[in-house]
Amino acid sequence: MAEIALAGATAALRQTVGVLGNLVLKEGSRLSRLQEDIVWIGREMRHIQAYLEDAEAKQGGSRGVANLVIEIQDLACDVEDIMQKYLPRIASHSGKKFLGCLKSASCIVCYGYDARNFAVEIEGIKRRVEDIPRVRQTYGINEPNGSRGRDMCDEIRILPHSDEPNVVGFEGHIEDLVAKMLNEELQCRVISIIGMAGLGKTTLAKKIFQSAQHNFERSAWIYVSQQPNIKELLRDIAGQVGLEKKKWEENFNVNLSAFLSQHRYVIVFDDMWHIGTWDAIKNVIPTNTENGSRIILTSRNNCVGTYVGTHVGGKSSLHELRPLNEENSRKLFFERVIVEASDPPQLKTVGEQILKRCGGVPLAIVLAAGLLLSTDRLENAWKGILEGMGQDQDQCSKIFGLSYKDLPTNLKPCFLYFGLFPEDHEISAFKLVNLWAAEGFIRGSGVREVEDVGDDYLNHLIARNLIQVVRRRFDGKVRSCRIHDILHNLCIREAKEINFFNTQSDVITCNRGTGVRRVTTHGSNFEDYISLNYPTPRLRSMLSFSGNLRFVRRKMVKNFLRDFEFLRVLSVKCDYLPRALPNEVGNLKNLHYLGLGSRGYIEIPHTISNLKGLLTFDVQGAGVILPDVIWTMKQLRHILLPLYCVTNLHRTFHRIEICLPNLQTLYGLTEVVRCDFNFLHKLVNLRKLHVKFSSERIIEILSDPTLGLTKLEKLVLLNAGGEMLRTLNLSRYENLLTLKLGHFWWFRSELPRHHKLPPNLTKLTLFRNFLQEDPMETLKELPRLKILKLYSNSYLGSKMVCPGAPGCNFPQLEVLKIDRLEGLRELIVKEGGMPRLKELGIFQCNPITRVYVPDRIKNIMEIDNYR
Template sequence: MVVETIFSAIGKKAGELAVKQIIKEGSRLSRVREDLEWIEIEMRRIQSCLIDAEAIQLKTEVVSDFIKEIWNLAYDVQDIIDMYFSKLISSWSRWKGLLGIRHMIIGRAFSKEVEGIRKRVKEITEARKDFEADARSSSLEAVTTYPRQTFPHANEPNVVGINAIVEDLKQKVLDKDLHHPVVSITGTAGLGKTTLARKVYNSVRQHFDCAAWICVSERPNEQQLLRDIAGQVGLEKDKMEQNFETNMFELLSTKRYVIVIDDIWRTTAWDALKIHLPTNSENESRIILTSRNEEVGRYVGGPKSLFKLQPLDLKTSRQLFYKMIPADPQNIDETQYSPQLKNIGEQILEKCGGLPLAILLAAGLLRGRSVSASAWKGVLEGILGMGQDNDKWFDIFALSYKDLPLYLKPCFLYFGLFPEDRQIEVFELINLWAAEGFIRGTEVREVEEEGDDYLNQLIARNLVQVNQVSWSGRVASVQIHDILHNLCIREANEINFFNIHIDAVNCHSICKVRRVAIHGSDIGTYLSLHLQTSRVRAMLCFFPEARPEGWIYQQKKKEKMEGRVTKNLLQDSKSIRLLRIENGIISSSVLTEICNLRQLTYLKLAKKWELVELPSAISNLKSLLTLDLQESWKIYLPNVIWSMKQLRHILLPPDCCTPKYRWDSLGKFQRVEFSLTNLQTLSGLPGELFEADWLYKMNSLRTLEVNKPMETRSGDIIEVLSDGAPVSHKLEDLRLCANISNLSELKSNSLNLSRYENLCNLDLFRIKMIELPQHDKLPPNLTILTLTHTYIEKDPMETLKKLQKLKILKLLFESYEGKDLVCSGEHGDFPELEVLEIDDLPNIEMVVVEEEGMPRLRDFKINPSWQCSKVPETRIPDRLRNIIVMTTE
């Protein structure tokens, strides 16, 4: 829970060695110990007050003020603990164990602050009596928690009643006689415009030469949107450097493209985009747009382009509602619903008004509760009792948040810190929650596993949408609907949970805000508003990626100006625990200040066009759990990184090295004490900066990605991985990528991963070999295998067909140099394979799948090599001809 998280700082601070020593040796500071014990006990009582207050669905102004006062009290307690204990520790360090008068002064000041806290706690305790009865009478029935699981709606949203609409729009998009290239889908927020557009897009994109999807939202960055389009339609890297708009226009003029422009609010956004998009219909290109504003659709495509999406009728609403209530939507049994339940359901549906998002959220409120009249009636009364907004659907949206257990509320609110319509990587999201202390591991479960459970509960309630699912079946990326994004911001403002800075500050009590997100603007503008930053615990900066003409000069000029204000910000924000900077200024002076943030637990720096030289002072960050640099262009990495034993996740970019002219300060030739025993993720590991034997100490590793695995300081990483015992029994994900200029040939018998029983995903890139190792040398539970530039001469199918758990096989870019690929039809060959992708194999002439081969295959793609556009001949069973996709370019 949030309050529990805040008050856990007490135990953490008291547990620090210097504080323990002060309290132990200084009898005159016994009052400090007593105050700490009182705070810890009393704050847990206050937490129960918050739980009772949150249970009241219909909140009066008195109750809302009470909740806000508890939050403010929690913030103030955290500030007092952080401030005085840092002073005690600092004083102890300087006096080297001598208990001086300064300690007494600090201790007395701390006790004086606690006296003020005592008075406020007494007032809160008295106020609790005023609404305890209401809390008991109006709280909804407890909801069952949801263990880790996969969701049927992960790959395809659970919608009903739109298949006919999808088919009509598909025919319209593919209609060669369409006189205007635009199809406009308009309607109220929450009707499912994006879902409909996605279904149409996925069903037609294979008919076009190239495709792109962009989300415009309310405050678009048109330059970044154009760059997104350019990247998706395949504009070459060198043509992205200068005049990319012109180069993109020329490319699209020669292609038949389909582009989705999702959630466009204003005609001005279209005016900025259209001049760079050839919209003549001669090559039958198409633009699909979605908008809440019918006039925008009319302006862009004319009245004939409009498709007005309507609310669901009652029959379709019922289908969706009853489909989404069970934990497993594929196992629906409507007979379990009595007439009394159906009557209550009809009243809930009436409140939903045919809006799919409202229906999904209402079903999410019921899911996990008992199928009983009392449980359903409690939800109905909760919806009717909200009555806080003129929006007829808002009561359901608000109740979906209010009904969350206290420990899930901050996790949901965190989505509001990200830009609207942002697709969020689950790996990053859970690490942010962990850095904040919202989730904690147990003796039997890792913190990441707890985070998965929390996210699953939010997904099960339909508050969070799944975008992508990983090879293992876990959710990989998520987002929330923009209506719910606005709800997050609204609720966060009520308790000063965070502040979003775009062009103006939208928080009425910024002085106590603990989290700040800067969207699009710069840090200098934020500071110019004379905001206090000393209380900030988390800062997330989302700056646009843009490289206009003359960008180098502009960037240097901006760096001199903004680098100073960023440095000043960090100097004044010593309590920051979480820092995320995306495309902002990351100068050496800024990095120096970052290394002084001793409480930092999470650091992400994403700088796509410039070098980031990480200083050796990074080792000062003794609390750092996650270091994410993978979205940076190039990193200079100091050796001290291998001694930061508390790190759990390190993510590095492909280009990572030691500075040439600073070997002495970075210790390139000094022996390093490797201490990363807690590390779970090591992505982008530069082999030349690593010693292969260090792997033996990484027994918690789950994900390992190594660049240049055969070029380490000592030994060969592949040899270590193939040694008698696995380096980590927990290893699930392994990617090995050799240097393109040094393709050392790997002997087929030297790779032995058979002892890695949990290794499910294996990616070999530029690992040259004549033939694959025997199947019994590969991981026994291998689920996905990707081979790229492996130059195998012997048909790999003979080995791979014996992998009993293999579901996805990708043979890419010169992975195989032979002419024929043959899958026999013998029983037991490829028993689980579902996806086969063959791409850019220049010598391939024939692909054969015998009659009984690959019995579960559902996705079969063959793309010819750019060196030879000839499509290979295929001999496959009729059952596979319906699923095979073969491109001609």
Template sequence: MAAETILTAIGKKAGELAVNQIIIDGSRLCRVREDLEWIEIEMGRIQSYLQDAEAIQLKTAVVSNFIREIWNLAYDVEDIIHTYFPKLISSWSQWNGLLGFRHMKSARAFSKGVEGIRKRVEDITKARKDFEADARSTSLEAVTTYPRQTFPHADEPYVVGINTIVEDLKQKVLDKDLHHPVVSIIGTAGVGKTALARKVYNSVRQHFDCAAWICVSERPNEQQLLRDIAGQVGLEENKMEQNFETNLFELLSTKRYVIVIDDIWRTTAWDALKIHLPTNSENERQIILTSRIEDVGLYVGGTKSIFKLQPLDLETSRQLFYKMIADDPQNINETQYSPQLKNIGEQILEKCGGLPLAILLAAGLLRGRSDSAWKGVLEGILGMGQDNDKWFDIFALSYKDLPLYLKPCFLYFGFFPEDREIEAFDLINLWAAEGFIRGSEVREVEEVGDDYLNQLIARNLIQVNQMKLDGTVFTVQIHDILHSLCIREANEINFFKIHTDAVNWHSTCKVRRIAIHNSDIGPYLSLHPQTSRIHAMLCFFPKFGWEEMIDPKKNEKREGRVTKNLLQDSKSFRLLRIENDYIPLSVSTEICNLRQLTYLKLANISGPVELPSAISNLKSLLTLDLRESWWGIYVPNVIWSMKQLRHILLPPDCRTSKYRWDSLGKLQRVEFSLTNLQTLSGLSGELFKADWLYKLNSLRTLGVYNPTKTWSKDIIEVLSDGAPVSHKLEKLWLHTYKDKQPILKLPKLKSNSLNLSRYENLCSLDLNRLKMTELPQHDKLPPNLTILTLAFTYIEKGPMETLKKLQKLKILQLLMCSYEGKELVCPGEHGDFPELEVLRIEGLPYIEMVVVEEEGMPRLRDFKIIKYPGYSKMPETRIPDRLRNIIVMTTE
């Protein structure tokens, strides 16, 4: 939790506890009430101190230490309340209101802890005077935010002056006569290497059989990088399990491929990758790499491969600058800026030194601000002067200028490995679990998180990598320079620590959050045997630690060190995320004893995971994310009674018990109570009774996975009932049968059995493996549907006559085997498909003709037809001339 957020929450919590029944009734607890009232007042005062300290533009050591002390104080007060009040309430309940020994002992311990806090508050009040002389009378004006719902620069970032370079490199990649197998884009950090590589990659990838993009970074995991390549070039799933490197090599040996290796630092990383990439194949191959280090490019591709990307000249810098601060980037009007503002802009541009990233951040500081604020920005940039890197001042000011509530959200990006692509959904849930974002009577906490994310994007501090079909953000990424800034600022206030193979911080640090990056946690535990203060841990590719191991000296099995030294000792855990590891049952049991846990994610775990019934102990858990546990997971029925849960995400292979006879409802009565649930994804019939859906009246996203015909019918009946299961439902996907089941032999769903017309907020519908003769009539579909995806529905009757009547439909995807007809006709009468913008036709085995009538689809801007190898020939088309420039017909 951010210091300011903690202080606010503590003050509020203390006020609530001060009037708690156990305090009122217990006359001997008047001291506790006095302590709580004091905490409520003092935390508000300390919060104002923090705001004053953060407003100082030039951070001295005194100021930095002062801020760090406030962070530590906030965490310690929070620990005291969370430690003692559950004990007070529990013992009060056990003694039926009597002041028992344990009750009074907890009360005395609480008061003793507050005494120590009082002394620290006095010290902080005195220390405040030491930095007041450094405070400046003016501070940067609060920025006017522009929450964005769509980001047109997500796929192609705003770059200027490189079109000629892109064309030159494109020709170099595609020139079969000269054939340059490697193109090395070399340049300083932030100069735009990745943006240039992305433009070249997107313009040439359709000329190759397959393509892949990987980010290597400073500490790569070569095995995972190869798996990323394998996944992108289409290596079959069964060939990913054993000898996947050999299988990848054999696949690429038969393909024309282009692979981007972004941000590679060392030749050793290339040596580890190249032995699995065929280099003497008769087929064309192309490597595009980016690096800060010219010697790496020379080593990989030789002198002829090198292209040095230089900073922008002044005129090009000016174009990018005014493009980024304009309200409408397509309509730039420099005359709206006075000569004085232009002069300030020129000084800022000079400080940027032609570095595109610096220009983007400077524009993010100025966009939407008043004229008087431009001077403050310039003063802030000139006043930083703490780093030898002339550009870093702008980066640091961009962080410093953030409102207090956004700073911890931004710092959280440093928690992830460098160049990591992060799902917006994951990030917002982490923020919520930490308490950085809070809902209100007007907005849900997830909506506040979306707003915070949009503010960071509007400031150009993070970039959008992938968009959802509805135009909202799917994944984001942070530039490695800003990633370093996050780590630097986090170290200043002990916000988190990164643990790698090298021991990189002092053992006396009060660490609250740790991230394990491709390393063994053992050295950390040897330095930090007391881990009770840890609130959050994110493990990315950890080595050892969790699994049971053989002691080589005693030749006996012992539990993983983390199980014994970390989970058992750290009862304050709020967040736990483990990726790419093995989780024995003993660890699962320990996890279920972390009673403060608010967020749990287990991803890419090697082997099945079993969660015991003790998971019901996690009374504060908000997010349970198991969707990437591909080896299967056993989830107890008690999760349906955990009423505080907001997000449950399950994998396809999910069961209630290891024993087949222990199925739902046979051994125990399940109390279903999930009134706060927002997301339920990966639901299957073995875990869930269809009529429980009636109790999910807060649900916004529902993903159903039906392994049985009977349950499939039940779930559709409930969804099609007279009243919707949730008026808030926005996204629904129904995947009826498992991939390996013979779907063609299953009975067809009657078109009139599915009725979603009462779901007025349902905007996205995905029907997959739901076999039907024809679509339901348009008045049986959601009235405000904007996105429709069909796959393996085997529709026999042309669907367009129904779909043309959906007045809000913007995106239509007819994917694998969704339609079995030979001709697909899109009507063109007035009022047909009035809002449709995207049409994707992919993998229809019998299609021979696609027709769009003259007036049909007036707003269509993206039209793609994809034929898979081995299917019938590419269909013919009869379409209006206005669509000739946008249609793409390809084989994938």
């Protein structure tokens, strides 16, 4: 990962050299030594970068080269740390301020102290650089011959990728298991899918679940993993099956069990490792009902499947997956890697040899296919991949490792970062990209924003089959993703090898001691880690996914924050963080990402204004008391606030100048009647705006034709009702694709006319708007609307009609979802209306609701009116 550190060090060097150039002209020999050191570092960094790029591409199986690369990577990271430490001090002495400062004795001493320490640090770096040739010569370390790896993602073709689960070879399994799921006469209540890792257990379970889900009243998909938090697992089930929130607080287990007993449910427990996990949850999941409820289980251990089936009062249907046969292996492989007549004649032969080494393991096959699709279609290039797979029995592991080693250098740290998350964790793409940006793995350009570059990086990893898409947004962009547990283990193994990150359990035993750069904790409490008080002065990232019901003491957090000079990422999720975040958070001068989650309130101190490099401020997972200074932090790109946020907005906007020129995301903005929201005129780069409490003033500002939010893509207005909603005019927002309008209380509203809505609106969500007029009459005119969701009393009428005149009745609509419209008695879609509809869902409305639609729509309709 040295190339990332080198890039960061190079950027810091450029700034430093610029500052020094001006100072040397004014101060002459006083600064000439400092300038020499900076120039030397720049020259050596370029040489080191070139060496590493070649060595990483050529090292093959050479242990000596690998160790040398690790040492040089550490050296590059240390150089970046030095520049990060001294750059602000050098810059603070620039210009007239610097010349005036040198006149005072104290400033001269201060400057001399910094310059001397900087020189000492550089001397240490010089000795380490000079030692590199000696080590190579002494131990005979020579890089094997090989072609240089590609560095830029631009050279990789964007490959077509489908999120549809691969089912090659599973057709018989699917037909048989779906039949058993739906046959209520069978005693089998558990479908157990077992087999070694990589055979497609989750894929098969997903296909069965998707095929049969609509036949059950309630459903849930639960990722279990090796060390599950049973309480969080049960809460996840409760959320997915729809248990009322008020029943979560007291007697939760009893309430969940009673709720499930009343419904026909299907629950998938994916990747269950241990019998003890089932023992911990079996008293909450009712398994003695005769209503046809089902459990689907996947496991690598057939004993787990047999045990669960035995303990639910019925037989278990045990399905053991085995590697694909030769026919299905070829089908899966050559559906992805199409060898054309124009290709070299030996290409297919080499492809067959590569396929044979995959051993019929689907994951290995798709990864090998991803490797070939990102490689030149030349015989020698494909043979290089074949040779990298090795000849031993553990060829699949070689394929997994080769998929990582074949990545361009700038994608490798992005891939390894997945290992910081818990196993089977669903990862928000938005959060992931912002973490990459905070680490410096991705950088924008004059043409493209850093977030767009991050999306490209993620898509490259998906195209290589290294990352799985969990959910996509309506526009095709990735909403969330996951990594297969085999590749998750690969991330952890490779990360430890190069000291990229460490888990909490191995920080103390880490053989590099104070060289720990990143730490992740999950499955244990954050307080357990910080109480160790283990010295990690070079720490750059701290991610915690704890969830135990314990308070983290303020004194411990205060001590923890005191000495992290190089920390860039702090993302902590605990049940109870201290109410008052210590002022010491202001010491984290290089922090770029701050994410906090807690059940209680967190008071953010004013010292947060010291974080001049902070890009993302995410406190969605906690109640927050927010300081005024947050609105003056010019560099912020993303502000995400929670539902419960105490802020001084009504005073702030009159006292200080709101200045957030780089802001792209403002989530959870609290509207206060006494506020003037003219500051929105200054947010020229805003892409996403979420307002919690809307008023006539903010509607007026958003409707102002002089408002320059030309980049706005998503707008959420909550509690915007009555007359004010009708006056909303968004006709100028050509880039606004997503709009959500809703209310928390009973407040009758009226939609604006269609010509006042965004001209390119693609997705519209309405909830609790209590409309009296049929919304179809207005919305049918929207020319680009693809997704329409009408939720929770968004409409009070009893009849909803989509006319059939072609051309102007939802011409592009593909998805219509209607949920909890309690007064709806009749839905009519006339012939010719909604010509492109692909999905119609009606959920939890009224059992007597009648639906009249053309035959073409009946086949795609799903109705679930269980109350």
